[in-house]
Amino acid sequence: DEHCICQFVIFGSTGDLASKKLLPALYHLKCAGRLPPEMRIIAFGRRPWNDKAWQEFLKEQLEHYAEGFTADHFADFCTHFHYVEGEIHDPAAYQKLRKILTPKGSTEPDPSIFYLAIRPADFVPVVQQLSAAGFNKEADTRIVIEKPFGDDLESAMQLNEQLHRHFKEEQIYRIDHYLGKEIVQNLLVFRFANLPIEAIWNRNYIDHVQITVAESGGIENRAGYYDQAGALRDMVQNHLMQILTLVAMEPPPSLEADALRDEKVKVLRSIRPIPKSAVHAHALRAQYGPGVIEEQHVPGYADEAGVAKNSVTETFVAAKFYIDNWRWRGVPFYLRTGKRLPAKTSSVAIRFRHTPQQLFRETPIERIEPNWILLSLEPESLKIEIYVKEPGLEMRVRPVQLNASYRRDGEEELDAYEALLLDVMEGDKALFIRFDEVEWAWRVVDPIIKAWGREVDYIITYPAGSWGPDEATRIMDKEDQYWRNQI
Ligand code: BG6
Numbered sequence: 001d002e003h004c005i006c007q008f009v010i011f012g013s014t015g016d017l018a019s020k021k022l023l024p025a026l027y028h029l030k031c032a033g034r035l036p037p038e039m040r041i042i043a044f045g046r047r048p049w050n051d052k053a054w055q056e057f058l059k060e061q062l063e064h065y066a067e068g069f070t071a072d073h074f075a076d077f078c079t080h081f082h083y084v085e086g087e088i089h090d091p092a093a094y095q096k097l098r099k100i101l102t103p104k105g106s107t108e109p110d111p112s113i114f115y116l117a118i119r120p121a122d123f124v125p126v127v128q129q130l131s132a133a134g135f136n137k138e139a140d141t142r143i144v145i146e147k148p149f150g151d152d153l154e155s156a157m158q159l160n161e162q163l164h165r166h167f168k169e170e171q172i173y174r175i176d177h178y179l180g181k182e183i184v185q186n187l188l189v190f191r192f193a194n195l196p197i198e199a200i201w202n203r204n205y206i207d208h209v210q211i212t213v214a215e216s217g218g219i220e221n222r223a224g225y226y227d228q229a230g231a232l233r234d235m236v237q238n239h240l241m242q243i244l245t246l247v248a249m250e251p252p253p254s255l256e257a258d259a260l261r262d263e264k265v266k267v268l269r270s271i272r273p274i275p276k277s278a279v280h281a282h283a284l285r286a287q288y289g290p291g292v293i294e295e296q297h298v299p300g301y302a303d304e305a306g307v308a309k310n311s312v313t314e315t316f317v318a319a320k321f322y323i324d325n326w327r328w329r330g331v332p333f334y335l336r337t338g339k340r341l342p343a344k345t346s347s348v349a350i351r352f353r354h355t356p357q358q359l360f361r362e363t364p365i366e367r368i369e370p371n372w373i374l375l376s377l378e379p380e381s382l383k384i385e386i387y388v389k390e391p392g393l394e395m396r397v398r399p400v401q402l403n404a405s406y407r408r409d410g411e412e413e414l415d416a417y418e419a420l421l422l423d424v425m426e427g428d429k430a431l432f433i434r435f436d437e438v439e440w441a442w443r444v445v446d447p448i449i450k451a452w453g454r455e456v457d458y459i460i461t462y463p464a465g466s467w468g469p470d471e472a473t474r475i476m477d478k479e480d481q482y483w484r485n486q487i
Helices: 016-031 051-065 071-078 091-101 120-132 153-166 182-192 195-199 223-248 257-270 276-282 416-426 435-454 470-475
Strands: 007-011 040-045 081-085 113-116 142-146 172-175 206-214 283-289 291-293 296-298 316-322 332-338 345-352 372-378 381-389 397-403 460-463
Touching: 007 016, 007 091, 016 051, 016 071, 016 416, 040 051, 040 091, 051 071, 051 081, 081 091, 091 120, 113 120, 113 416, 120 142, 120 153, 153 435, 172 435, 182 195, 182 223, 182 372, 182 381, 206 223, 223 257, 223 283, 223 316, 223 332, 223 345, 223 435, 257 435, 276 283, 276 316, 276 435, 283 470, 316 470
Parallel strands: 007 040, 007 113, 040 081, 113 142, 142 172, 206 332, 283 460
Antiparallel strands: 206 345, 283 316, 291 296, 316 332, 345 372, 372 381, 381 397
């Protein structure tokens, strides 16, 4: 592909993100034969290393974090790398980079991808240095950044403004790794490749939508970041909001990046702003206390290393949003995410309305639930719950699940990062977040952030290993609505 950019520079190459996600993803792409042979990866770092020392580090990380590590593949993989020592605030380091990225006989560097796997406070300084060193002149140069894109509306706007001073929006790739997940993309196929589905995908048939991202893990060693952020910023503003846009958006004219992202932004813009006085009716936060997960006793959040004892940072959020447009008016979207829940499972559960009449009186009325469409991100599955007649003399009904287990044995499983890295290299921005998506998603959650920011005395808790606090149903509109945990 003529647009494929094959020079890849990693800032923060010895950090957590590089070790856990980025390097393993590149390694798997190599093993799968998907890294172009001419691919050059520059690991940029502060440590006074040569290539050999870098390779030792790389090996350790991959042995730990990459599945299917073999010495042969590793040796091949290493041929792509070059370690460059430098300090991210030192202009000389960028001149050194420039030299390395400039082909012999030329004065201008080849287009490159700069992956900023660094703490957010360093985004702008690095981008400034890159632009001062002239890297922004090449239109095909790409900057990849990871969330958090700001920590509220105002800071996000400032960050965007700073980035745009140096690079054009077309050059900026904001990663939300949820968009790299197979099943999240499957939402588009499920909706727009199936006529009968799209026909009922609206307020006439759908009672409400639930989006759950549950994790059994705690905050691991990220207290420093997490205690400042909390679940609303860490998960809802980005991952859950992105899933919501894909569930709710209108069919785009094509899957071209801006066509798709225009539709997503329209959804975000249609979300009814939560008035200050109604934050409690719309959103609930909680924090995990001690409990038992998979037969292991685990400490409460306040007892985790690095967390202040009186922290009111939320590890659980349940929130309700309305999308005020023709398709969705009046249909609540319930979003929920939490750490230390019973399992790592994420899902989109769509509940339909009741049939207008209940003909099958021999089935107790309370046993007739409306239909559900259940899309599970993890473990991957796609189910539709419908009713059939129970065999026998009586007209009794019972639910069955139509199960579209779509993955065939042996079919390739790409990690979200692998898919997204290939997209960056090929310049496909459809699965990256445009600045206005960031902005509007912050607008949606900002009233909640503001309200919670003022309430610093108290937060309700839930036992680790439970599905969150009982109060989480409080935000629901109707008596017969409940959180669906079994998918
Ligand atoms: C990250 C959050 O963006 O997503 C983490 O910062 C969270 O707190 C993670 O654990 C979940 O990602 P995944 O792919 O494991 O569901």
